């Protein structure tokens with residue numbers, strides 16, 4: 206029976222059509238033991254799991270007899286709060302009823318307030334932000350809210366302006382124009398929905414020309430007009446006629462070019478109160494920073510030349526003035542409210558077939574490195590992904606022949622879960638999450654890898670949600686909301702890193718598996734930030750998978766080093782004509798047969814026990830709690846963030862210019878490639894880890910040391926599962942002050 210289970214999964218994972226795969230192949234059920242041992246092991250694993258979990262067992266077993274059930278992710282398209290904790294403030298609950306409204310300014314009469322139903326959910330930094338926005342707009346005409354992502358810039362904006370609108374009369378006579386990138390229009394709509402429920406949404410979104418006309422008639426009912434930058438530019442003349450009172454520009458760094466079309470157009474509306482929202486206020490030159498400041502406070506900073514002078518010669522004056530119109534808080538503020546986060550790099554053993562094919566590819570490294578790098582990245586995810594690619598390439602006119610690699614595979618190669626150390630480990634982890642009823646996000650760069658994982662999840666009877674490049678923009682938020690509020694705890698969210706853009710909030714999950722890495726760390730960090738954010742209630746575990754000794758591990762090393770090669774290889778991938786250093790290539794095309802090449806490289810003296818330097822002494826001193834290193838790390842991260850804040854503040858200092866330019870360059874690269882909403886994550890990484898030495902702060906574990914290994918599995922939320930394909934683990938934790 207056990208063997209049968211695995212075989213079903215094998216066949217399920219790789220047919221071209223997800224839905225019909227099972228029925229098509231159900232005829233051929235003879236076992237083909239290419240790798241009897243490992244297959245047996247996985248089957249035993251599934252079988253043991255089945256014995257442990259009656260419900261799961263029944264499902265897995267019954268699933269084999271029929272096609273995998275691909276449950277629709279769009280069942281009831283009920284929009285609910287993506288925060289998951291409450292639906293609508295106007296659906297007043299007890300907590301809200303008893304909560305006093307938040308008074309923004311006691312000295313004003315009548316007092317401007319944020320209503321109880323919203324105030325009950327505000328964090329202290331948000332109240333501070335609302336006060337800042339309100340007073341700046343009232344007294345000075347404009348300001349910049351530059352909070353890092355996740356601190357709730359939109360609710361601070363809505364609450365402050367709504368309070369202003371409601372203050373003097375029951376009939377609303379203030380008009381607010383809200384200009385946002387087209388990709389965020391739906392996020393803003395659902396933000397209004399979240400706070401105002403279905404009873405009354407004081408916002409109207411512009412989809413077509415006539416919407417602007419209807420707004421003119423209905424603005425006392427819908428005082429907010431939401432529009433994309435593109436449409437705003439197109440309809441600037443119409444908008445001018447409406448004489449708005451307040452202008453909000455989300456992702457306002459779009460206005461950094463003082464002569465830019467969009468800035469000129471919005472400036473020409475002559476709206477008296479202006480608010481810029483941006484998560485990336487750093488500007489690589491003072492002219493761009495000036496452009497933003499001058500937009501919200503026209504004339505206040507003089508002209509460009511005067512501004513420069515003020516920055517360099519009257520620094521105190523400039524700082525005081527700037528602080529009056531720019532508020533920035535880092536997400537570390539928020540971390541005080543968040544549960545602990547643990548991040549692991551799981552080094553998985555390559556299978557025999559992975560090693561064999563990899564060796565063949567490495568021997569060909571002089572050929573076409575870009576093609577070969579692509580081959581290896583597929584291989585380390587699963588040999589079948591490469592096999593499929595080779596079959597496709599076989600008939601094509603390519604500069605390198607696919608045949609030698611194809612011949613490395615067994616004739617009539619028939620894949621197995623255990624052909625990939627990462628996949629078989631994932632399979633065990635999924636079973637574990639299933640048992641603990643913790644939901645999980647799995648991210649990959651490759652659609653075909655996600656297809657493969659989707660089939661695995663279906664076979665294990667998970668309810669699968671998926672968001673990738675093919676998911677229409679208008680349904681993305683619905684999928685996210687449904688996942689976050691899904692009643693079935695056995696839900697898995699599959700995320701394409703390249704599609705997982707701005708604002709996705711997947712706090713319904715407390716586990717995150719990063720199945721492969723990118724050269725650019727910002728993309729991975731952005732993906733991993735999906736679950737550990739405002740509203741998360743559970744301790745989070747983030748697992749990065751790497752096939753040990755291969756390109757996977759090299760990519761993580763490069764991310765940590767964040768040195769020249771990271772950027773360099775990106776260039777390679779983007780342009781086939783770039784030349785590169787032989788030693789870099791040699792490293793990428795070498796299989797390092799070791800449980801953890803990274804640990805070898807940092808020349809750690811722990812001998813694989815994972816005891817960090819100095820730890821044993823601490824234990825002897827009687828304060829040897831094993832979490833000491835984690836606290837130490839947490840402080841270090843805070844320091845790094847403080848450094849970063851200082852570094853924004855000293856933007857006008859010459860010595861920082863070079864560093865800022867470097868970051869700016871990186872941002873530009875990101876903007877050119879996959880969308881990255883928050884380049885600061887990358888900046889933070891750059892500060893945290895300038896070399897592999899930062900890994901000394903990571904705790905590590907090896908299965909060779911059994912008691913520590915068990916401790917790792919326990920603390921990593923992986924319980925008693927058999928992680929026999931994992932050869933080494935690095936772990937880092939962020940603990941919050943409340944814990």
Ligand SMILES: [Zn+2]
Pocket residue numbers: 804809810811812813814815816905
């Ligand atoms: Zn070590």
